[in-house]
Amino acid sequence: MNSVLRGLTWTTCLDYLDDIVIYTKGGIEQHVIELACVLERLAAAGLTLKLKKCVFATERMEYLGHELSSEGVRPLERLISAVRDFPQPQDAVEVKRFVHLAGYYRRFIEGSGRWRNKLLSSK
Structure with missing residues (x-):
């Protein structure tokens, strides 16, 4: 392409x-x-x-998990809910799963690098 x-x-x-x-x-x-x-x-x-x-x-559309419009790019609400409603991780595997899920939207999350590194380095 x-x-x-x-x-x-x-x-x-x-x-x-x-x-x-x-x-x-x-x-x-x-x-x-x-x-x-x-x-x-x-x-x-x-x-x-x-x-x-x-x-x-169209003036608004969904593309790769984001809403695109003349106002800019924002994450889709239903995918934000998946991050917000993620159950509290009980082990390292679940922490990694959460970090990867939330990481897709890291550009929209203030300080994402700091909390990501803290979560991944804690055992």
Whole structure:
């Protein structure tokens, strides 16, 4: 996918495996132009889309466990609940499980490096 979208990635779209997000800083007219560029690249590479998996011209969407919008990126509430409601770990294996679960959202958790290191170093 990187070679197919080269030059468009980080300016018009992001891709992860077979998921592509096309984002636009302008209005709908600009979005249609950028969408066409991506679709042309995919077609030229012989790649097709499953229409039922596509979402077009939306202001909010879920992507890789995050909600993306014009306001920015935030973690999905249902996944935050999984961290918040995690039962108190009873052994080192459960501590590691919690650290890895919470670690996915470390960029949103103030001081995550400190508590992560403390939890992993305690036995």
